[in-house]
Amino acid sequence: MTKPLVAEFSDPDSLIGAALRLKREGHQLLDTFTPFRLPELDDILPLKPPRIRLSMLLGGLAMAGFAYFLQWYSSVIDYPLNVGGRPLNSWPVFLLVPFEVGMLAAALSGLAAFLWTCRLPRLYHPVFDTTDFARASQDRFFLLAAQTAEEERRASLRELLKQAGALAVREQGS
Amino acid sequence: MKPGLSGAKPDDISGFSRRDALRIFATQMAALALAGCSKPAEEIVPYVQMPEGLVPGEPLRFATAVPMSGYGLGVMGISVDGHPIKVEGNPRHPASLGATDVFAEAAVLSLYDPDRSRTPTMKGSIASWDAFLAALLLQLGKHDRNGGKGLRLLTGRVTSPTLLRQIDGLLARYPQAMWHVHEPIDDSLERDGTILAFGQALHVLPHLDKAEVMLCLDADPLGPGPSQIANARHWVEGRNPKSPSGFSRCYVAESRQTLTGIKADHRLALHPAGISEIAIAVANILGAGMPQPKLAPAAERFAKAAAQDLIARKGRALVLAGRTQRAEIHALAHWINAKLDAPVDFIAPFDRSSAHEPSAFAALADDLHAGRVETLVILDCNVGYDAPADLQIAAALDKVPFSVHLGLYADETAGICQWHLPQSHPFENWSDLRAADGTAAIVQPLIQPLYGTRSAHDLLTTLAGQDAASAYDLVRETWRSSAGASFEDWWRQTLHDGVVPGTAPRSVAAGTPRRPEVTSTKAQGDLTLVLSPDPSTWDGRFANNPWLQECPRPVSKEVWGNALSISSEDAKRLNLKTGDVARLSVKDRVVQTPVLVTAGCVPGVINLTLGYGRRNAGAIGTSIGTDAYGLRTSDALWTIDGVTIAATADRREILTTQNHVRLDGDARDLYPIRSLKDIAEAVEPDVTDRALPTFYPPVTPETYAWGMVIDTAACIGCNACVVACQAENNVSVVGPEEIARGRDMHWLRVDIYDHGAPADPKAGFQPVPCMQCENAPCEPVCPVAASVHDSEGLNAQVYNRCVGTRFCEANCPYKVRRFNFFGYADGQEYANLGADTLKAQRNPEVSTRQRGVMEKCTYCVQRISGARRTAKKEDRSIADGEVVTACQSACPTRAITFGDLNNPNSAAKNLKSDPRNYALLGHLDTRPRTTYLADLRNPNGALKEEHS
């Protein structure tokens, strides 16, 4: 199996340009690595929208529901007490704690979903071995494209990336 | 023999035979067995035969009596497992009528006072009783030869028949000996008055219950003192709006703010001389025909109205003269009373024996100075502190070759006597006492003497050289004659009742009083100092009692001190502010005292209480406040003219627990005062607790619904409830420093509210315990459910659950919760209050509270559960009146009613429908279970405009 190609660019626009051309020429664009978010890439790369928000909603609601149940059970069923003549199930004030913990639970389940969809934490990844890749988190813009078996396609891909303004084109990990 | 297993090495264990093993086991077993039957060195007594009637942990009640400056107050001593923990009133005793006062409530604490003297001392160094007896016998040997010449006995007021009998015995043995009495707060002026009027010394017994109109000329029948309880009860009986006999009216002309003055329907603040003039004016209206004094218009109107009222109710009208009044005025009062044929009885004085009557203290002082005194025996009397300043008693005592002091404390007097002997507490020995009305009661001990102490009876036995009879035998001997056929039955019955039958006073025919020649005198000097007994320390003897020290003064609410009360006019004139320290001087005598600008003071009259500035009272009472005795002379005991006052540079904070609140406008809802006429005419009562609409579900207790009603018209602000609550519920004393930081622990406070002006206060008292709200604001704010309701409607505080957020107190509109900012009962006690002896006083039914815990009134829940247990055993429900809270049982005027509101016939339930019933801050809809009856006054229409 042949390793994918890693192309290094100095600015976002040339990266985006390269990505668009690759797509047009039918090359398989695997991924890009940039020091900040580039929304334009969303349409170019084959990405499915993340499901983070749904899981946050569910997590939050579940926790809030549990919290209310706990209050209701403890003060109506398990240990009913006359507290200042208030009704045992004082629902208006019982809504406050569920809201707070619901929010927290939403955030935490969001974190879980985020890590899951990004497949993080993953401290090692082959692309890290690529020369100069450390700058992907600073000031350089990297593009990862798959290489096919036949020779001329590979050559054209390298050629294309060079033309698109890549400072360097390497095989991943080299 | 082989070594035991202990000596065996691991390697040679293998070498053991079965026999060895068995033998070793045997020896070990034997050793164990021996250890098992070894006994401790001391003798231990198994609790095989339980003493009759003693159930461990069950409180027992013993009828006894506690002395109050010589007079006896019949009480029930409650003791658990053999140690007294509480004092309650004895309903059979005429001076108690089932109630108590602060001094009786506090007596139990003084029993355990760690500062009590425990051993005889000779010139301050510890000695033994034997050493003392040896020395005494030597001394008495002399007197045996000279017939007691130079032998003097000094006591306080003595009403104990047994003690009087012993004194007779002593004087019989030493004819030349003399007996002197010194009582700092006595009724000598009153006696002189009867001598002037009737030619003989008589003991005056006014009947307030029979008086429909009462005129007090600086008299304070409701104030602290031996007759306070009886007077208050009788007074309130005459002021029941429902009773057919009518509602009495009270006129008070006074030179300082007294409890009687606060409860009066008409109060006139006057200089003592002015009060005398009122007396003269009233007498003139009754036809005395004395030179009419010049009266101020207000005084004129007051005197006229009072006189007319008195005459209108001839036979049911009463005039009382107070301590500040001269003997002539007392005599004049008797003359007026005779004219009105007032409900007053006269009885032969009983603080003397038939054979001997005590000589004056002043005489003793002269003899001391003249060196005519060989031997001086002082029985329970602190002349070193409370003698009039002009007698120079300390210097005089130096001249006595042999002086002995018997007392509860090694106090100032002990310091100036050669010998000090520790005296037994009244709860520790047998005796007998007469009440202020002459009724006798047996004092029976509740506990063995805690230390090697003796009673006055023991000492007198020794003095009189009688064969050592125990106090028990002496007392029985005293009464044997008055008993009927079988003495033992009589004795048992008497002890049980706490009153000696047939000793009730027999009034003597005093005859018609002579009208004294009274001339109205003007006070010389621009300032007159009026002295008065202190509501907390009386004459100083209670100074070391922390409960009393921290018990707020009824009016000023001051604690831990006695400031000089001064009118705002004088304060302005002398440019003094509350807290400024002033120099009071009369001739060469000077004292320094902080001043307290007080409402209802008379311009030109300043007031200071006795009983403070103790130099050697103990850890609690020493060097607190001002020693007013420093200004007191034997010729001016109560009013001192020509006092000069000067401001000094320094200030002292006046420690108070509450504010004296002046109300106007809507705020008067806090303490409504209604007049008898309004009540009669009222169609719709304006103050009732109306149920406001609510979202909350109705909570109807299926069991009991405890509730309380407090009649503010009956409350005289005497604080008995406050101290009773403290004793019952182990409420801590926090000490002056904490009070200064605004912290206190009383579960029950008596607020004073004033509808009048500073010059003319119209005040009333409102005891404020926890209201036990049904919609308690303190409960929903507690995060840990430490403050919750129980099924019977109590607002319970779960001490061991409390984490101390203090949110409950923050949200309590009545501010009745108290927080343990420090471990007041938990390792951080004030002064010596952590001493072990004091722990014996704690009520075992009530847990003491930790540091950081909120506490509060619980309606004496321990008493409720006690009653519930009894009821359960007898398989019945708790009857009305079966649960009596501590405050309720103490109250002299029965102002507090407690009971089950689910019981339609309970007294509390009935009072709730009284038109005067109102809920404090009812508009907050906290639905308090404790409600109040509005104060009720009976003003004279003729004088009304002054007070509107």
Add this chain to the structure above:
Amino acid sequence: MSVIASAPANPAHPWIAAEHANYSEVTALIADPVLLRPAGWRWWVALGVSGLFVLATVVAIYVLFTEGIGVWGVNSTVVWGYAIASYVWWIAIGSGGTLISAMLLITRQRWRASVNRFAETMTVFAVSISGLFPILHLGRPQYFYWLAPYPNTMLLWPQWRSALVWDFWAIVSYLLFSVLFLYIGLLPDLATMRDRATTVPRQVIYGALALGWRGSAHHWRCYETFQITLAALAVPLVVSVHSIVGLDFAASLMPGWQETIFPPYFVVGALFSGFASVAILTALVRWGLRLEAVITVHHFNAMAKILLLASIVMTCSYATEWFMAWYAGAAADRSLLLFLFTGSYAPLYWMQLFFNCLLPQALWFPSVRRNVLFVVVIAMGINIGMWLERILIIWNTLSHGYAVSMWRLFYPTLWDWMLLFGPIGLFVFFFLCFVRLVPAVPMNELRKLCREEHVA
């Protein structure tokens, strides 16, 4: 480097001072102070001074725990004091941080980039400190955990109707949420630090914390979604948290506390003091880390405008209080109102009004808004005023409640003061460590900003 550091503000792109700043430069600008530049004596002195405050705090807490609550000035009537006031003050500052960062994120404010990081950090520290006070003020702090539902032998539960239980959950939730929010914002920068770190320990630690972030397009997309959603949650959360703090007082029946306006008015108060604190910190960080390039006067201008608005809203809230007290006509409320303006604490109340209502009006003038010093001075005034507001809410109501006979004043003790100022040093101490460990300004957002502002 030096070129852009000293460059003046540019109206064309107000949020970046430099004429031309490329990605590596801004990255270096933020990362180097942490990774390369030594702390410098200023930092060490500051750390030492704040260390003394930390020591004072520890001593005060030791005395408090051994002697008891009695060492404070609290009394039978005014049972609450500095602890509760400081609690509200700190959590308000805390609320400010996240609220600001989140609101600016949602409203896509570009200038957020420079301030949000230490705003969020401020929140985390402030909330942690505020969380101390409710525990310290307990009579028996060793049992604070009784507020949480946990299986126990007595089968007891917390009393859910108590505002203090709401507080407990509000603080816990809000603290954890803020930590998460801060960490998520930090994630890409941690990767940068990992890649720039020169020593192995740092590479390992930053590497571990970066979770292997690669900045792939997919990461970035999820990242943005998550961060925006968190921000969207943060706003209602903060509002609820401070509403609950307001309910601590409003859910009572004391005069001056039982007011429906309290929750919103506490939220605005939080925003007010929060922004004031951010302004102060911004100035300090800008000066300490020489970030004039990315933190410009325009930032202060923007914050000043918000302060001005908040100040006006606060003034309206106060006015509403006064009006309602008079209009409702309850005797207790009216008498309390009189006490506010004429009572024992009136001077402090007037001071509060000066700092919170009057002084910020100076921000109407652009020249004042653009003067860093003025903005900082006014912000400090606001923080003092807001603390006064909190202590006066407690003092006035408690010392002048329904029970007239129990009216009393509060006199602070040494230990009150130590626990008032000590934690401020604690906060500074934390913050000084923070700026030496993580980038004080989000580098990825700066790069983004450079692109958007067309300076790169």
